Amino acid sequence: MTATSDWRAEPESFVFSDENKAKIEMIVAKYPDGRQASAVLPLLDLAQRQAGGWLPRVAIEHVAEVLGMAPIRVQEVVSFYTMLHDKPVGRHVVWVCTNISCMLRGSDEVLEACEAVTGVKLGQTTEDGMFTLREQECLGACCNAPMVQIDDDYYEDLTAETTTAVLDAFKRGEIPKPGSQSGRHTSEPENGLTTLKDTQGGDS
Amino acid sequence: MPKVTIDGREIEVEAGLTILQAAERLGIEIPRFCYHDRLSIAGNCRMCLVEVEKAPKPIASCAWPVAEGMVVRTRSEIATKARNGVMEFLLINHPLDCPICDQGGECDLQDQAMAYGRGFSRFGEHKRAVPVKTMGPLIRTYMTRCIHCTRCIRFATEIAGVPEMGALGRSEHMEITTYLEGALHSELSANVIDLCPVGALTSAPYAYVARPWELKKTESIDVMDAVGSNIRVDSRGPEVLRVLPRLNEEINEEWISDKTRYACDGLRHQRLDRPYVRRDGKLEEASWQEAFETIALRLQSLDGKKIAAIAGDLADCESMAALKDLMAGLGSSHLDCRQDGAKLDPVNAAGWRFNTTIAGIEQADALLMVGTNPRWEGALVNARIRKRWLRGGFPIGVIGEAHDLTYRYDHLGEGGDALRAVADGSHDFAKVLKDAERPMIVLGMGALTRSDGAAVLALARKIADETGMVVEGWIGFNVLHTAAARVGGLELGFVPGEGGRDVEGILAGAEGGEIEVVYLLGADEIDTARLEKAFVIYQGHHGDRGADCADVVLPGAAYTEKHALYVNTEGRAQRARLSHFPPGEAREDWKILRALSAALDKTLPYDTLEELRARLAQASPVFAAYDKVVPVAWGVFGTEGTLDAAPFATPIADFYRTDPISRASATMAECAAVIAPGPNNAQEKTGTDG
Numbered sequence: 001m002t003a004t005s006d007w008r009a010e011p012e013s014f015v016f017s018d019e020n021k022a023k024i025e026m027i028v029a030k031y032p033d034g035r036q037a038s039a040v041l042p043l044l045d046l047a048q049r050q051a052g053g054w055l056p057r058v059a060i061e062h063v064a065e066v067l068g069m070a071p072i073r074v075q076e077v078v079s080f081y082t083m084l085h086d087k088p089v090g091r092h093v094v095w096v097c098t099n100i101s102c103m104l105r106g107s108d109e110v111l112e113a114c115e116a117v118t119g120v121k122l123g124q125t126t127e128d129g130m131f132t133l134r135e136q137e138c139l140g141a142c143c144n145a146p147m148v149q150i151d152d153d154y155y156e157d158l159t160a161e162t163t164t165a166v167l168d169a170f171k172r173g174e175i176p177k178p179g180s181q182s183g184r185h186t187s188e189p190e191n192g193l194t195t196l197k198d199t200q201g202g203d204s
Numbered sequence: 205m206p207k208v209t210i211d212g213r214e215i216e217v218e219a220g221l222t223i224l225q226a227a228e229r230l231g232i233e234i235p236r237f238c239y240h241d242r243l244s245i246a247g248n249c250r251m252c253l254v255e256v257e258k259a260p261k262p263i264a265s266c267a268w269p270v271a272e273g274m275v276v277r278t279r280s281e282i283a284t285k286a287r288n289g290v291m292e293f294l295l296i297n298h299p300l301d302c303p304i305c306d307q308g309g310e311c312d313l314q315d316q317a318m319a320y321g322r323g324f325s326r327f328g329e330h331k332r333a334v335p336v337k338t339m340g341p342l343i344r345t346y347m348t349r350c351i352h353c354t355r356c357i358r359f360a361t362e363i364a365g366v367p368e369m370g371a372l373g374r375s376e377h378m379e380i381t382t383y384l385e386g387a388l389h390s391e392l393s394a395n396v397i398d399l400c401p402v403g404a405l406t407s408a409p410y411a412y413v414a415r416p417w418e419l420k421k422t423e424s425i426d427v428m429d430a431v432g433s434n435i436r437v438d439s440r441g442p443e444v445l446r447v448l449p450r451l452n453e454e455i456n457e458e459w460i461s462d463k464t465r466y467a468c469d470g471l472r473h474q475r476l477d478r479p480y481v482r483r484d485g486k487l488e489e490a491s492w493q494e495a496f497e498t499i500a501l502r503l504q505s506l507d508g509k510k511i512a513a514i515a516g517d518l519a520d521c522e523s524m525a526a527l528k529d530l531m532a533g534l535g536s537s538h539l540d541c542r543q544d545g546a547k548l549d550p551v552n553a554a555g556w557r558f559n560t561t562i563a564g565i566e567q568a569d570a571l572l573m574v575g576t577n578p579r580w581e582g583a584l585v586n587a588r589i590r591k592r593w594l595r596g597g598f599p600i601g602v603i604g605e606a607h608d609l610t611y612r613y614d615h616l617g618e619g620g621d622a623l624r625a626v627a628d629g630s631h632d633f634a635k636v637l638k639d640a641e642r643p644m645i646v647l648g649m650g651a652l653t654r655s656d657g658a659a660v661l662a663l664a665r666k667i668a669d670e671t672g673m674v675v676e677g678w679i680g681f682n683v684l685h686t687a688a689a690r691v692g693g694l695e696l697g698f699v700p701g702e703g704g705r706d707v708e709g710i711l712a713g714a715e716g717g718e719i720e721v722v723y724l725l726g727a728d729e730i731d732t733a734r735l736e737k738a739f740v741i742y743q744g745h746h747g748d749r750g751a752d753c754a755d756v757v758l759p760g761a762a763y764t765e766k767h768a769l770y771v772n773t774e775g776r777a778q779r780a781r782l783s784h785f786p787p788g789e790a791r792e793d794w795k796i797l798r799a800l801s802a803a804l805d806k807t808l809p810y811d812t813l814e815e816l817r818a819r820l821a822q823a824s825p826v827f828a829a830y831d832k833v834v835p836v837a838w839g840v841f842g843t844e845g846t847l848d849a850a851p852f853a854t855p856i857a858d859f860y861r862t863d864p865i866s867r868a869s870a871t872m873a874e875c876a877a878v879i880a881p882g883p884n885n886a887q888e889k890t891g892t893d894g
Contacts, residue, residue, distance in 0.1 A: 072382070073370060075370060076370045076371060079372040080373070
């Protein structure tokens with residue numbers, strides 16, 4: 001891990017890569033003529049991934065230009081959705097769910113573990129640009145509470161220890177296996193199935 | 205047509221009308237913040253909730269279309285209770301700073317809180333606070349007061365055509381802002397101040413200046429362009445503190461341009477408040493008596509043919525008529541009101557008017573614009589063109605400079621060649637005009653002030669004739685003027701008489717010595733260096749170019765300081781009214797000319813404004829029909845000739861500073877520095893340049 005200072009810098013220009021340009025053509029073609037603006041969300045997602053996890057001003061303006069929108073309209077969309085960032089974020093964005101189910105199942109300890117490993121508080125980014133820590137309302141995985149979302153994946157059934165292990169793996173440059181960290185399969189009961197034991201998946 | 209019952213009264217309205225609009229027909233007012241007649245419906249403030257029978261809960265009447273048999277109650281317990289609740293929520297985050305808020309006394313929220321508010325707050329938590337936003341030199345923001353009605357966003361996007369405002373964030377964190385907190389690049393930007401129902405957007409130049417109830421309100425007419433916007437002048441003592449729009453569906457609807465609104469501080473600076481006489485090369489203060497005596501001495505036994513007069517862009521009709529009569533008395537026929545040298549043909553009124561009328565643009569179905577940037581030359585004409593364009597089916601062609609006009613158009617070319625191509629049918633746009641039922645052409649001063657202006661005028665008339673722009677009840681030929689005085693001057697014949705010289709002739713004569721005395725009635729937009737040899741009398745209200753070169757300065761009144769007639773570009777005579785008296789020794793302009801005529805022993809035959817207006821009414825029926833457009837007959841005008849291929853140039857270099865008043869305005873100077881690049885700036889094109 002190298003301490004870099006330029007992860008916060010605003011790039012001077014942004015143009016979609018050739019690979020993304022091909023994708024954009026396919027995305028925009030899904031919408032009727034004159035309704036290209038509907039493609040703003042997928043394009044912003046592409047732009048965010050290409051620009052390094054966040055949307056600098058030049059990227060917003062480029063998306064606006066590609067779709068024939070006013071830049072402010074695109075900025076409105078960016079500011080509306082939490083998954084789009086208009087300020088620099090770390091390489092990994094850690095969303096800690098602190099809503100009721102996770103809270104009852106111990107999200108406080110998970111959050112404490114996150115803060116301990118990263119050394120930053122909620123809403124902050126580590127100096128080296130590795131992690132950004134964010135609080136998130138219910139992510140809809142209550143049956144596996146408590147959980148966090150890191151980048152595109154859910155890490156569920158966490159404890160302080162497993163949370164630390166997951167984040168340490170990210171620190172080492174690995175991507176740990178997403179899903180339940182307690183060993184259970186998806187959201188099946190912890191002590192094994194209690195019903196539907198005699199059916200194979202999909203059979204009735 | 206559905207029949208509905210509102211508060212026990214039945215009304216039949218066309219389908220598609222909302223409950224709120226239907227109620228308005230019955231004279232029932234439903235409170236609202238976000239709804240506005242001229243903007244799209246947002247339905248987000250919820251203040252207009254009403255009770256509708258069989259509906260499970262109160263309904264937002266601004267966004268709910270009427271249906272057959274609907275029974276609406278706007279003042280029932282349910283409706284009132286719902287509004288009380290909405291008001292309580294609106295006030296949760298609204299600061300209690302009415303005593304220091306500029307909107308106080310004319311605030312929708314304040315007024316409606318009186319009717320629906322609780323009188324105390326049950327909210328014990330912290331209130332939301334939002335940082336102040338920058339929106340340029342005209343709009344002062346205090347965003348904590350914002351109630352998120354989004355009227356300003358809708359105005360910028362829909363009416364002004366500059367989608368630069370938006371709402372960032374969501375729910376409690378939503379904030380209204382311009383893109384990157386820049387100034388709004390529109391000539392109509394300050395209208396968002398009027399639209400704002402609270403004190404979030406207030407007037408920056410007027411900040412903490414006055415309370416609405418201390419102001420004297422005078423209904424008047426604007427002279428910053430030739431549109432003739434209806435305005436209300438708010439003054440206190442001898443100062444105009446602000447200018448607001450007045451509703452006139454025919455002209456400006458309820459908007460005015462930023463120049464109309466904010467050039468008023470120019471009325472306080474650079475004023476001529478006493479007569480001056482040049483002695484030993486220096487202008488020295490003098491009395492009216494001395495000034496008149498100096499003029500009388502100079503004119504003594506001077507042949508009338510050596511005297512000339514030029515009327516400026518802000519001259520009122522009364523003073524032009526008086527000056528014309530005085531010149532006739534002196535035996536001179538050298539007079540002109542076209543100080544920019546526009547080759548307008550004074551033979552036929554149809555040839556110099558905006559015949560379609562501004563409201564008539566909405567009936568047109570094709571438009572050709574030649575040598576004009578309506579955004580700068582008549583911002584509200586441009587707003588009307590955009591309004592028509594938004595409805596669709598309105599092809600627009602432009603010959604001249606390609607500016608961002610806030611709508612899409614075909615750029616047909618830059619100069620005379622393109623116009624010739626449309627005229628002889630070789631350009632496709634000729635067919636568009638021919639196929640249209642109500643096509644129109646707009647000629648700007650950029651096309652007429654050139655040496656081939658008369659030929660452009662004739663060719664435009666030919667296009668009008670050949671593409672069917674002149675049919676029963678429709679004249680599609682239009683001239684968009686930039687000077688408030690111009691049409692009035694043409695209507696009363698302030699043009700060279702028999703053997704008379706036009707502006708160019710007068711200036712050349714002054715250089716050559718054939719013209720010895722030049723009377724400038726507020727004429728500042730001429731090359732005054734060419735008047736060096738002549739004896740110049742300048743009558744006007746600002747110490748600008750004209751006064752600089754004058755030998756005698758007679759201080760007149762600005763448009764807010766006199767009862768005067770102005771004829772707008774459509775040929776509509778409107779009355780400006782006196783809001784306060786001119787400063788110092790300055791006098792109303794026609795009175796100066798009347799007094800001077802007596803001093804010269806050529807006494808004019810009118811002693812009152814009424815008598816002078818009767819004289820005007822004789823000159824043209826236009827001056828007898830206030831606020832109306834008197835129809836004219838189509839005719840022949842212009843002189844056929846060859847056209848120069850050079851591009852038509854826009855006559856306005858700086859929208860914010862076009863006349864002595866706006867040049868004296870500090871606010872306009874600031875706008876010019878911050879916003880001016882606007883449509884001329886290539887980098888800021890928004891993709892609407894065709």
